Every structure is written in C-alpha cells, then in structure tokens.
Amino acid sequence: MDKIDVSLAQGRVQGYCDPRFFDVLGVFAENFKQRGELGASVCISVEGKTLVDLWGGLRSSSGEPWEEDTLCVVFSCTKGASALCAHMAADRNLLDLDAPVTRYWPEFGQNGKEEARVSMMLDHSVGLPTLHEPTPDGAAYDYAYMCERIAVERPFWKPGTRNGYHPFTFSWTVGEMVRRSTHCRLGRFFADEVAGPLSLDFWIGLPEIQEHRVAPVVLAKADTNSRIMRAAMADVEGPAAKLVNSMGSFNANAREARAAEVGGANGVSNARGLARMYEALANGGSINGVQLVGKDTLSRMGRVSVASHEDALMAFPTRFSLGFMKSFDNRKLENADCSSVILGEQAFGHVGQGGSIGFADPECRLGFGYAMNRHGAGMLLNDRGQPLVDAAYRALGYRSNISGAWTF
Secondary structure (H helix, E strand, C coil): CEEEEEECCCCEEEEEECHHHHHHHHHHHHHHHHCCCCEEEEEEEECCEEEEEEEEEECCCCCCECCCCCEEECCCHHHHHHHHHHHHHHHCCCCCCCCEHHHCCHHHCCCCCCCCEHHHHHCCCCCCCCCCCCCCCCHHHCHHHHHHHHHHCCCCCCCCCCCCCCCCCHHHHHHHHHHHHHCCCHHHHHHHHHHHHHCCCCECCCCHHHHHHECCCECCCCCCCCHHHHHHHHCCCCHHHHHCCCCCCCCCCCHHHHHCCCCCCCCEECHHHHHHHHHHHCCCCEECCEECCCHHHHHHHHCCCEEECCCCCCCCCEEECCCCECCECCCCCCCCCCCEECCECCCEEEEECCCEEEEEECCCCEEEEEEECECCCCCCECCCHHHHHHHHHHHCCCCECCCCCEEC
16 A cells, blocks of 8 residues: 555645555545545455555644544444444344344333334334433433333334334444343443454443543534424424434533443444454455354345335435445435435445444445544535545446446
C-alpha cells in the first residue's frame, strides 16, 4: 500500500491506500473539502488483506487532529456487534434462534409477547421499537432496569406480524438473549470472544482508560419534515412519537453513556475496528485462525428475514436479516433523502446514526468500515458514506447499483 499524507484546509488525511482504491481516497478527501466532514476514518479489507486504512480531519472544532487511533461512538453500528454475539451463541448450540423467547427469559412472556421467538428480537419484528411510557434520566445506562421494563412491556403490534426498527430496545432484547444463553453479559462476551481474539479497538462499554481517545459527537440538526417526524406528529400514541422520551436523555458525549452497556447504540470504535470485525464474516466466518461462526450460521446471518414497504418506525421501506441491514434503495421515494444503504446483494452489516457503517460482502470478500464524529442528515447513509461505499465497489469491478444493489 502507498503511504498517504495530504494537507487539507481542515487538518490532514493520513494512512495507507492500495493504488486500486485511490478513488476511495479521493472521495474521502472530498468529504472534508466539500461535504462538511470534521473528523473520520475509513478502512477496507479484501480477501483478508487491508487495502485502505485512512484517517483525517479534526477530533473537534477546537482543532485537535484526528489521529490513527482516534475512536468515536458508532451508534447503531453496535447492533452488528451485538447480533454477531447472538449468532455466535447459536453457532455453539447455546441459543436456538427459532425457540420461544420464554425458553431463556420466562418473565418476557406477558402482555401479548407470550409467543415471541428469539429471531424476532434480531429482525426488529418483536413489536418493541420503544417503550410506551417515558423512562427516568439515565435509564438507558441501567441494564437491569431496562430489562425489567422490556419484560413487562406490551408490544406495539403482535410479535412477528410486521417489522419496525428498534433503535434502543435492541440493546436489551438481543443483549438479554446473549446473557441468558451464554451466562455472560453482552459487553464482556464481545470483548472476550470477538474484540480480544481479533485485536479490535471496539467496546460495548468503554473502559475509562480509553476515554482520552474518543472524539466527541457533533449531532446533526433534526429534520422536522422527515418521514419519522411526520409519523410522530400523525400518531401521538405510535412508536415514533413515543421514542422521543423513552430512553432517559441518552447523551453519547457523557462518560456514563460510553461506559454503559447499550448494545444497540453506544459501541465505541473506528473504521478499522468495524472493518476488521466484518473481515472475518466476509471470509467464511474466520480469519487468521480465529473462527467466529461456521458456514451454516454465516449463511443465515446474510439471508433476508423481513422486508417491508413501510417500516413501522422509520416509515420507509427496509430489509433486514437477523440483526443486520441488507441493501435497500429509497432514492426515488418522496421525502426520503439519506434513507438508503446500497450494498451488494449478499452484503450485510449496519449503519449508525449520522452515517457511519460497517459491513461484510461475502461475494467479493469485502470488509468495510467508516466512522466519523460530525453527523450527517437522515436515518441512514448520507452524501459522505455512500460515495465511499460506491467507490469501493467500483474498485472491485462492480458496474452499477441501479437495481438497488451493486452488481457486476
């Protein structure tokens, strides 16, 4: 790989890039020049070899540079890590994804959730996209409290009859499936079985000793005309309206938020951590002697489980496998800017709030990660992340994404 060191008006872009991926470097630099990027990193591996590892810009508006080891909160990219843990438990015959949730969590079986299955926790169809009643400040940092609330909650729909994105509650629905089946909390399981063996800078519950490396989040201004906001205003008893007050003022820039175990939203990593986690999944489930899952489990991880013309929370079409986003294309949908994630058809991964993403594409053995501190608009990829993904696919010889997924 060529060593990169490019000066910008706002910091520098540094790292390494294989010449075949110079278009990715060009897009990454252009994000800073034209698209409002503050600080970011992008990492790409193909067939188990890292071919792009770039970082640049600023950690904050006060001017500190984004360094090689800078971290940031990757929000819902964390869901991919949590889902991986659940699939690892299933691969070890500790967790049956087709079993009733009550086999592992008896208290969950009440108020209309008695027949819910474990798989519904993963594919956002269990009917708990949020809670009906508000929670106290700081509630999202209290794992036991949130599990107690989830257990007694009534679903917004009969589990399994439709799907709607579970932005925060995924942390405890899936997290508790991991804990009950492995007898190990999600954050510890991930550290011991994934991050440690793969040498990832990736935590679900950040140790205080790592705090100095974290770039603060710069949130985007809320779009009051978005589909989810329209849904919230149209139905004050619906999940979109209830989401606003249900998580007790979660603040990703607070130490207590990063220290907590919120497996759907508070993972701390960077592009390298995301790409290297998915690298194993892009290469048959194992890498460098570390096996995460077998081939049968890997096949299920990438297979579409639910697809909807209108997600019950986000109010636009979505496609999910068990715990991961699949490629979905809403570019022609009215009032749905930044509501797409366009990957290869075999790819699976997860976008994080503001536009970060990590994913694996087994077809081309691609592991991809992008993380940043200044959030973009919309619910999914924006004009910084999607062009990086597009440039990566073009470098690999893919021709078009007109169909809604990248094809040769």
